[in-house]
Amino acid sequence: MTQAPANEKPEAWTIQRLLAWTADWLARAGSNTARVDAELLLGHVLSKSRLHLLLNFDQPVQGDELAAYKQLIRRRARREPVAYIIGRKGFHDIEVTVSPAVLVPRPETETLVDFAAAYLQDTSAVAGPILDLCTGSGCIALALVRDMEKTGGAREVWATDISAAALDVARGNAVDQARPIFVAQGDLFQALPQGLRFAALVSNPPYVTTADLQTLEPDVRQFEPRLALDGGTDGLDVVRRIVAGAPDWLLPGGLIALEVGSRVQAVAVCSLCEAVGFVHVRPTQVVGSKTYVVTAVLGG
Ligand SMILES: C[S@@+](CC[C@H](N)C(=O)[O-])C[C@H]1O[C@@H](n2cnc3c(N)ncnc32)[C@H](O)[C@@H]1O
Incomplete structure (x- = not known):
């Protein structure tokens, strides 16, 4: 931030001036979301909503608050994701705590949550528990619990991940939100007690191809866990194992809903689903994104 000459009174850092200066600075540092970053970080420091900032443009920011804000925007300029800096991320109808142990939702x-929720709300949906494989922060599992609270459904929800550190975050989110879920650590289905059968299996697994990891934005490449991203040569290493194992863990008529990263992956996953007995297999492109949600129902 530029200083005024010694004989001039420095212009006050109002909210408006600070946001404008920071948005410009962060954009030059490479952020694609510079203005929103500035608002979220200043809101965090002042413990105020973004709306409050916009309604109080002339309020000065000074002293400890200004110093704290400078620290945060320096971190963002080094491309650390805002969600890790403030430790929170809004997702669907909830907000979750995040740390560098988990993917930012x-x-x-x-x-993906909308598709699963629509199935679960349908009167023809199979009765039974829900499984969120590769849960990370627990955002999918907890958003589904939230949806059931709103729509009057009630099902047991299981959330698993191979990363103990990620599961600590998911467990903490469940406790903070007073939304009970069963959390289990392990490699995909190995985390689960034998004998369980689910009405729905939902997953956003790692699906970036190993080659593409190097092309990701520094925000992702340098800060988010590789375990959450790397899906192997074609991105489908984990997905393939999920689809192969799913018939043993789903009830007949149960739903599988998977997020993948491209049309090519979606087409491949549809074939994998059909090969193991799924019906009504459907790839849907997420609006405004390259990602797809593949949904299917277990036949039989
Ligand atoms: C793309 S992240 C998704 C996190 C969260 N569900 C979300 O949508 O934000 C994938 C998650 O899969 C987990 N994971 C990777 N390999 C796994 C495996 N073999 N078994 C279980 N979890 C795995 C990672 O630790 C990571 O938390």
């Missing part, structure tokens, strides 16, 4: 994954 993405807006496109809200579509």
